[in-house]
Amino acid sequence: MTTWTTVGTREQVDADNPIAAEIAGAKIGVFEVDGELHAIEDVCPHAHALLSSGFVDGGEVECPLHNAVFDICSGRHLRGEPCRDLKIYPIRVVDRDIQVADDQAEERKEP
Template sequence: MKVIPIAAVCGRTVQAAACASDAVAASSGAVAANAGSAAWHLIGALDACFGENDCLGVTIDAVKVGLFRVDGEIHALDDICTHGNALLSEGFLDGHEIECPLHAGLVDVRTGKGTTAPIVRDTRRHDVRVDDGNLYVRLSR
């Protein structure tokens, strides 16, 4: 009998740019691509960041951000569940929904919208881009 997993168990958390090679990363924190509040922050080389996992927690300017890879697309949300003090990046990813590991509420990683109770407040979404194989995130205000 072949077992087919229905969800990816997530749970790896690193500092932003920790997945980047030493040549790319300028520090252990996020590397801003330009100055100001609209800065793009280097997370690291896309392949090195995710490896076999589809979820990754990073910290950018003291903001915990969850990164989720679904069907080749990367989505970024605030990593703290709006219902409880749990990291979404440590939850279970099933399709486009991440299940909070604390109370099993679901959030759509594309939009940040809570889709089941007990999550009644949406989660902030952040912009993501991949440039020359490197992953960047721009924090929303």
């Protein structure tokens, strides 16, 4: 069964301002790309910097510590320090609440 947890309100997130949340000990970043929300693992797999504190541009987030770059929509590692892809989480908006499901986190699969 999917468990949804409210992590903030829709007004708190825009294309330039992600938010950080924690669900059952998992740190999750909520980002907006082209008007859509995306929830991804917030801890950089390289050396544990928080990506929600990174630099967001054109659907990509750059880690603030060593500049690894990830695709926000897919979690794919694009360039920079070698590391695995990010987990992505189901996300929805109910009324104005942002809700993330923590029981279906999945690692991005190769096509």
